[in-house]
Amino acid sequence: xxxxxxxxxEMSVQEAETVTLSCTYDTSENNYYLFWYKxxxxxxxxxxxxxxxxxxxxxxxxxxxxxxxxxAKSFSLKISDSQLGDTAMYFCAFMKHVGVMAYGGAQKxxxxxxxxxxxxx
Amino acid sequence: xxxxIQSPRHEVTEMGQEVTLRCKPISGHDYLFxxxxxxxxxxxxxxxxxxxxxxxxSGMPEDRFSAxxxxxxxxxxxxxxxxxxxxxxxxxxxxxxxxxxEKLFFGSGTQLSVL
Numbered sequence: 001x002x003x004x005x006x007x008x009x010e011m012s013v014q015e016a017e018t019v020t021l022s023c024t025y026d027t028s029e030n031n032y033y034l035f036w037y038k039x040x041x042x043x044x045x046x047x048x049x050x051x052x053x054x055x056x057x058x059x060x061x062x063x064x065x066x067x068x069x070x071x072a073k074s075f076s077l078k079i080s081d082s083q084l085g086d087t088a089m090y091f092c093a094f095m096k097h098v099g100v101m102a103y104g105g106a107q108k109x110x111x112x113x114x115x116x117x118x119x120x121x
Numbered sequence: 122x123x124x125x126i127q128s129p130r131h132e133v134t135e136m137g138q139e140v141t142l143r144c145k146p147i148s149g150h151d152y153l154f155x156x157x158x159x160x161x162x163x164x165x166x167x168x169x170x171x172x173x174x175x176x177x178x179s180g181m182p183e184d185r186f187s188a189x190x191x192x193x194x195x196x197x198x199x200x201x202x203x204x205x206x207x208x209x210x211x212x213x214x215x216x217x218x219x220x221x222x223e224k225l226f227f228g229s230g231t232q233l234s235v236l
Contacts, residue, residue: 033223045212045227091164095223108177109154109214109225111164 002027002094006112013082014120020067021077021115023092029053033095034068034075035109040088048090051075082119089114127213127228135236139201142231145194146215154225155188155198156212164212170196203235 003026013019025034036048051059051068058066063083067076079086092112126145134140146153154169168178173190181188185204190196200207210232214225 035224037227043210043230043232045214045230047224047226050224108166108169110166113163 002029002032002096002110004092004094004110004112006090006092006115008115009113010116010118012118012120015082015084017082018078018080019082019117021079021090021092021117023075023077023112025073025075025092025094027073027094027096029096031096034066035093035095036064036066036075036077037091037093037111038086038088039091039114040085045091049077079117084119084121087117087119089116125213125215125226125228127211127231129231130229131232131234133234133236134203136204137202138235139199140203140207140233140235142198142211142213142233144196144198144213144228146196146213147226148194150215150217150226151193152216152218153190153196154214154216155196156214156227158210158212158230159208167198200233203233205235208233208235 005024007022032053034051038046038048049059049061049064049066051066058068063080065078091114094110125147128143132140151172155167156164157167158164165180167180168188169176170190173193186200188198210230212227212230214227216225
């Protein structure tokens with residue numbers, strides 16, 4: 001079974017600083033997807049960034065980027081120029097790859113326990 | 122698109138009562154997931170459907186929980202009878218998995234409180 005571990009329950013940085021959130025996972029699969037979701041106080045789960053395991057290049061989305069180390073099974077999220085609106089719980093998640101014609105199977109999205117990030121003014 | 126729509130946003134009920142949570146997935150999505158979020162256990166997958174058919178319900182805690190998807194645009198999660206330990210936020214999510222679109226879109230969740 002796949003597991004996802006976020007070792008930092010809470011983090012706090014000043015506005016405009018760069019912060020890195022850690023995530024490690026355990027799997028025997030070779031093809032999979034990794035995600036970072038953000039959950040602000042509004043409770044909405046918002047997709048921040050997505051990485052395909054077969055891609056060498058690290059995914060980036062504006063101020064958000066990842067450091068994907070497949071051999072080490074590590075998937076950290078870097079937030080540059082942090083803003084007050086980045087304050088939220090951040091969840092790392094793993095999904096097993098499925099083929100185009102797949103039906104059923106284990107497409108579960110497995111989440112880590114989350115990191116509570118606070119951006120201070 | 123309005124996104125995944127869940128109702129109600131909040132539900133307060135007494136122990137022993139039946140509770141029904143509702144979800145409307147994004148139009149065209151063929152996968153629907155029900156998750157539960159608690160402080161102790163985090164986000165847990167309860168059940169998911171593909172083309173309205175339940176694929177994996179191994180996360181459903183016990184027989185008091187049941188989920189249905191009568192058509193592509195509607196799903197329910199029912200708890201009967203409810204217990205205080207069922208208090209949690211219940212999320213519905215939908216997706217078009219297996220087509221290079223592997224990402225889940227979540228609703229705003231239902232905060233359930235069982236007294």
